[in-house]
Amino acid sequence: MAGSLPPPAQEIASGYAFTGPALDLGALLWDGECLADAPIRIPLPMLNRHGLVAGATGTGKTKTLQLIAEQLSANGVPVFLADIKGDVSGISARGVPGDRVAERAAQVGQEWTGQGFPTEFYGLGGIGPGIPVRATVTSFGPVLLSKVLQLNPTQEQSLGLIFHYADAKGLELVDLKDLRAVVAFLVSDPGKAELKNIGGLSSATAGVILRSITAFEQQGAGPFFGEPEFDTAELLRTAPDGRGLVSVLELAAVQDKPQLFSTFLMWLLADLFHDLPEVGDVEKPKLVFFLDEAHLLFSGASKAFLESITQTVRLIRSKGVGVFFVTQTPKDVPSDVLAQLGNRVQHALRAFTPEDAKALKATVRTFPNSPYDLEEVLTGLGTGEAVITVLSETGAPTPVAATRLRAPVSLMGPVDAVALESAVRASPLYGRYAEAVDRESAYERLTAPAAAPGGAASGEPPAEQAEKAKEEEKGEGEEKAKGQGKSAADESLVSQVVGSGVFRSLARSVGTQLGREISRSLFGTARRRR
Numbered sequence: 001m002a003g004s005l006p007p008p009a010q011e012i013a014s015g016y017a018f019t020g021p022a023l024d025l026g027a028l029l030w031d032g033e034c035l036a037d038a039p040i041r042i043p044l045p046m047l048n049r050h051g052l053v054a055g056a057t058g059t060g061k062t063k064t065l066q067l068i069a070e071q072l073s074a075n076g077v078p079v080f081l082a083d084i085k086g087d088v089s090g091i092s093a094r095g096v097p098g099d100r101v102a103e104r105a106a107q108v109g110q111e112w113t114g115q116g117f118p119t120e121f122y123g124l125g126g127i128g129p130g131i132p133v134r135a136t137v138t139s140f141g142p143v144l145l146s147k148v149l150q151l152n153p154t155q156e157q158s159l160g161l162i163f164h165y166a167d168a169k170g171l172e173l174v175d176l177k178d179l180r181a182v183v184a185f186l187v188s189d190p191g192k193a194e195l196k197n198i199g200g201l202s203s204a205t206a207g208v209i210l211r212s213i214t215a216f217e218q219q220g221a222g223p224f225f226g227e228p229e230f231d232t233a234e235l236l237r238t239a240p241d242g243r244g245l246v247s248v249l250e251l252a253a254v255q256d257k258p259q260l261f262s263t264f265l266m267w268l269l270a271d272l273f274h275d276l277p278e279v280g281d282v283e284k285p286k287l288v289f290f291l292d293e294a295h296l297l298f299s300g301a302s303k304a305f306l307e308s309i310t311q312t313v314r315l316i317r318s319k320g321v322g323v324f325f326v327t328q329t330p331k332d333v334p335s336d337v338l339a340q341l342g343n344r345v346q347h348a349l350r351a352f353t354p355e356d357a358k359a360l361k362a363t364v365r366t367f368p369n370s371p372y373d374l375e376e377v378l379t380g381l382g383t384g385e386a387v388i389t390v391l392s393e394t395g396a397p398t399p400v401a402a403t404r405l406r407a408p409v410s411l412m413g414p415v416d417a418v419a420l421e422s423a424v425r426a427s428p429l430y431g432r433y434a435e436a437v438d439r440e441s442a443y444e445r446l447t448a449p450a451a452a453p454g455g456a457a458s459g460e461p462p463a464e465q466a467e468k469a470k471e472e473e474k475g476e477g478e479e480k481a482k483g484q485g486k487s488a489a490d491e492s493l494v495s496q497v498v499g500s501g502v503f504r505s506l507a508r509s510v511g512t513q514l515g516r517e518i519s520r521s522l523f524g525t526a527r528r529r530r
Contacts, residue, residue: 005038006030008371013038015392015399020045021284023071025345025388026405027108036109040403042343044075046391048285048322050313050340054330054363055347060384061326064345065290066091066408068324069246073117077284078244080235082265082292086252089420090411092119104384104407115409118239119246121424122230124264125223126436128253129420131429132223133230133264134436137173138166140225140267147305148221148263149212156302158205162186165195171442175226178442180213185446221260227437232271234429236287250420262296266309269323273312276319286320294325295332310336329359330366338366342391348381370400377402 005013009030021044028038055061062085069079069091081088095101095114105112123130137145142163146156166173166182173179185191187206195201237245251261269289276286291297297309313323317340325333325341329349333341344367351357364374368389378387381402388403414420424430 005035009035009038012371012399012401016041016401018043018393020393021075023047023068023075024110024406025067026386026403029385029402029404034107034404036107039109040388040401042390043393044077044284045282045393046343046395047072047077047288048282048317048320049342049391049395050317050322051324051343051345051390052330052333052338052341053290053324053326053345053347054328054332055386056328056350058383059347059381060386060405061347062087063384063408063412064347064386064405065292065324065326066410066412067406068288069290070115070117070408070410072285072288073244073246075284076238076242076244078236078238078247078287080247080249080268080287080289082249082251082261082290084251084255084261084292086250087414088248089119089121089250089415090413091246091248091408092116092121092423093411093415093419095407095409095411101407104404108404108406110406112407112409117246117410118241118243119248119423120234120427120429121420122247122249124249124251124254124261125221125226126434127220127223128250129417130248130250130424131427131433132436133249133268133433134224134226134228135264135267135271136227136229137175137179137225138163139229139271141270143302143304143308144263144267144270147301148259149209149216150259150300151209151212153302153304155205155208156304158201159209161195161201162209166442171445174439174441175443176213176217176222180210181443181446183209183213219257219260221257223436224260224264227439228433230433232268233275235268235272258293258296262291262293265291266297266312269316269321270308270312272321273316273319276316276321278318279320280318282320285322288322288324290324290326292326294327298332298334298337306334306336310334310340313337313340329363331359331362342395342397344387344389346378346387348383348385349378351379367400368397372400372402374400 009028012030013028013035016039018041022041023044025040025042028035028040030038053061053064065081066088069081072079081091083089093116095112097112097114101112104110121130122133124133126132126134142156142160146159149159151159162179162182163173165171165186171178171182173182183201183206186195186201187203192200235245235247239245249265254261269291272287272289279286298306301309316323324343325337327333330338330346346363346367349356349360349363351360360375360378363378367374367387372387374387381387384405384407386403386405387400388398389400390398392398415423
């Protein structure tokens, strides 16, 4: 038992002797031995304090995610996993016993029994297997979209102005053709005057944005934007037996679009941030979210984007959501974000080059003081071993512990493609999200009036012409009269919207200016109407 351990090992083990519910990660490694009597654990309430899973390729990061996700599900906590390589789907199936599994279980004191977990499979835009996950351009917002389009800060500000105009005029940006139509209108002769009082949009900048959108579509990104938009509340569900639902986003088919899928993952998180109430400290998280290939989020990111990520990570903890970044080295994550990650699972690092050696030293400096020679330990860890420190039940860091991790009890590999497709089609969500819908939005409203006699000659933007036509058809003359007594120069933007048909369209659409301006998230994304 723990009393028979060497004194340094006993001191480390005592730091993981929690009294409340906890996840079992593995057993302590000390002086070359795996000590099954010294379990390394993480308190369940601390999983919303965020974390980092790092390590070189092939060191076992994916299996660590699977191990943590299984136990979260078993404790009734929903989990979101991004499946970049297509090998996480096995969490839905019972694990296969074998000699290696039995050996690992014996080493760490694990009673291993194969088990599958309740799983939903999703795919971005319906590309590849999974229930299609789509977002509207409006919901995605200008900051995230600028990251995907690789715009510079000036172009990002101009895109924000375009979104602002579309919000104010009730032009719903559902898909990329809607955005392209609004940009084209704002640099046309009738459209230039629309932005004159708030800075305008240069033809050169509009050209860059339009070319970026076109290139983005040519890369196959079009299907990711549209309706029906995915409701991120689906990720918070539990199974009928009380276990947390594991949501697996299958990304293998879009591996060649890393900027898109990494930013799309951030959209999911930002949308959750919108809708969840403040709950403070909780007995267990509402959701634990794993962002794989996290370095892609930060590569080439603007200052505004990095600030938004930092604030989202800092604040979403109080809404009961834990975020784990998965990457190769801690230096892939900005220091302001890294400072928010209380739980660390560091797999082996390699030091084959001077750059590797520098990264190794930097990683060692991010850990608390420990009796280990961490440079030696981190380069000597085997597959399925890691150096761990987490937050204790009191919120203090636990001692650094070299750990041999438990074996996942679900299938360590992908499920059969036929079984996966069958599971997708059997889901109650399939009928809700499978078929794309292309309803009237900015593109239709901006192009239809131009074809009508006198459409552009009236001097009014097509968006307002279309809105007025709708008001007349619906007999809304009384509401229009209320707005006629006010001077346009004296009205605030909100007052203009409240006195127009745009405001009344709020109830029948994703929402316009008032509904969105007051609910912008840190990324500029817009709350959908539930």
